Amino acid sequence: MINLANSSVMVSGAFFASAVATLKEFNHLGETVLAKHNIDSIDRSGFYPNQLRVDLFQAVYERFGEAGLTWVGWESPRQFFSIEDMHKSPVWLRLSAIKFDDTLLTSPLELDQFFQTYLEAFCEGLSKILSASTLNADYPVGTFTLRHPSGLPLHYLLQVNTKLPKSYAMWSLGVNQFNLRTYLPEGWDFQIAINKDLTQELDSHSEYFYDLVIKPMAADQNQAFCTLTDRLECREALLKAALDQTFKQEQALKRVHEKTMESIRYAAAVQLNQLPKVSPKHGFKDFAVLWEPKDTIGGDTWWLSSEDSSGPVTLAVIDCTGHGVPGAMTAMLVSNTLTRLFAENPFCSLEAAAAGIGQALAQSFGSFDKNSDVANGCDLVLIQQVPQSRQLKLGLAGIDVMHYRSAQKALDWVESPRNGISAKPSADLPMAIHHIDYSVGDRLLITTDGLTDQVGGGERLRSFGYARTNAVFESTQDKSVHEVVEDLSMAMNIWRGIQDRRDDVTVVCIDL
Structure with a gap:
């Protein structure tokens, strides 16, 4: 040799x-x-x-x-x-x-x-x-x-x-x-x-x-x-x-791709099954959700406290950094953190929930984010029923809430500060807390920015935006929440035309 x-x-x-x-x-x-x-x-x-x-x-x-x-x-x-x-x-x-x-x-x-x-x-x-x-x-x-x-x-x-x-x-x-x-x-x-x-x-x-x-x-x-x-x-x-050699490489890549897609499809099934089931015990008059990952799985998710919880009903809509597999893993982390926090304390406050999410993100991404310009985390809205009242407590961190008052036929836009919860909690602004009164028949709409930021509109590309979202929402008040969600999805897809989907999309519409 x-x-x-x-x-x-x-x-x-x-x-x-x-x-x-x-x-x-x-x-x-x-x-x-x-x-x-x-x-x-x-x-x-x-x-x-x-x-x-x-x-x-x-x-x-x-x-x-x-x-x-x-x-x-x-x-x-x-x-x-x-x-x-x-x-x-x-x-x-x-x-x-x-x-x-x-x-x-x-x-x-x-x-x-x-x-x-x-x-x-x-x-x-x-x-x-x-x-x-x-x-x-x-x-x-x-x-x-x-x-x-x-x-x-x-x-x-x-x-x-x-x-x-x-x-x-x-x-x-x-x-x-x-x-x-x-x-x-x-x-x-x-x-x-x-x-x-x-x-x-x-x-x-x-x-x-x-x-x-x-x-x-x-x-x-x-x-x-x-x-x-x-x-x-x-x-x-x-x-x-x-x-x-090219053929062998293509075949090898094809096998890797097939195995990867098989894993992603399995992960998608896990993520889909992790989404909550709405029960009459939650007290909503009606409830509809549009959940569409940009890819097979995504960084958007939503969470609902257990129907058997002794504490107040709490809803979360979550938009995590990224999409695809990385976004889905972060979404699962946030969702599991909420489940743990409310299992330990059914009366967990929104402020404590936000702090717990920030701590979980810091533990998972903190060492990585020290050397990164990107703060891994999520935009979040938490909505909690105030016991023995017709009042909701909102915790807003990067996601707005639209409240249609049926008696007044008026739309209130509860705006969130433009910050979410990140793995760098010291850099986060406090979650904005709002208390709103509601009447039976009022309606809430919460959307992630995959809807509002979707570009389209023909040759002069621009975002779908909040104004169009509000216009569709106001014009569909005589329809069911399920039809509202369908109309918003149709309006967004018509708007984007031949443009690619920009992000994961989650839309939640609730009749109170």
Whole structure:
């Protein structure tokens, strides 16, 4: 097993620059790896730790498999050298001096010896490039030509020594494919494949072995055509690997999404079942609720004291910070806190209830909110029947109450200060307390801001607002509370038109 830990081997910046350029089209994969090493840009004349190369190839392999490594090997030399530089390189000049004689075609042994000599010069030139691109090597750097174990003419072994794991041999295969296409004499083709039996990892380095067969090129082909064909096949394999990876990711995301939605649907059922049931014992003449989370679950909820409570009837309408899962969790916290407070003391005052909610929020979110500009909490209205009277005590913290007096045919708007109860209770203003007298037949309307803040109105977007809410409420006094809620919902949806829902919506309408 190759030992990569604490390696002092350094690799040329030109190699990394060419590899990063090759990967730029794939969401800048190379630059992402560089960023993990705190490298903003590559100096082509500098040298970088071999571990950076290992991490780069690992990222390619994880995303595209062997096809990705082959593509980097094939394409990187095109970024490493320009075609003009290749034709001026010592490798090219030396190979150009080895002239092919057509008389060799009549002598298989001499032809085989020619390519043995040619490949030795080819590998020697590549080894010089590799040596110049590597510092502090503790292994024999280079590419070497060997006789093939089969002993067949025009069959050879290429050996590449590198400070990379055995699993990255496809990268070097791509490099060799490109170089052979570039430097083989015109009219000659080849086949190359990894020799998996010989390829191995040693302690100091890996030895990649490739079976190479030289053969005459087909009469209707030339080097340029074969180069283009090889590149397109390599590219096609890469794109197929990318599509396969995308499909696998989509399937994995789909499974995660399905599990998440299953959990959310279960949470929605829990949240829905936690909403109170109104009983005749609560003393309301009629009662209607519209509860519509923006998502499957939400941060709006409402709460009602137990029908068997010995204390006064108490109602709460709650709008917690956020919506979806976070809002629902906060809503459950507030609802459970009210249940606990009134179970411990059925005559719990509204002020004590608000203080208990603030304490519960501080205990749950306090450490988080110290470093946050967002105060997690809720807007809240508490309504409590004053015993032995026709009077209601209202505790307002961010939610208003509309009171329609049926005898006077007048609408009173009991306005709340614009603050709720948060996990930073020291920053909260006191809950506003109001006492209102009522008569039998009076009607209350409480809405969260998901109704009033909903944008719509056509091209000139604006909120639904309190004025429209009040207008619908006043115009429906001859209807039942259930029809009032339905009319408000319809008016809001007509108003928003094609606009997305802004927030959770809760509307409570009560006949006293």
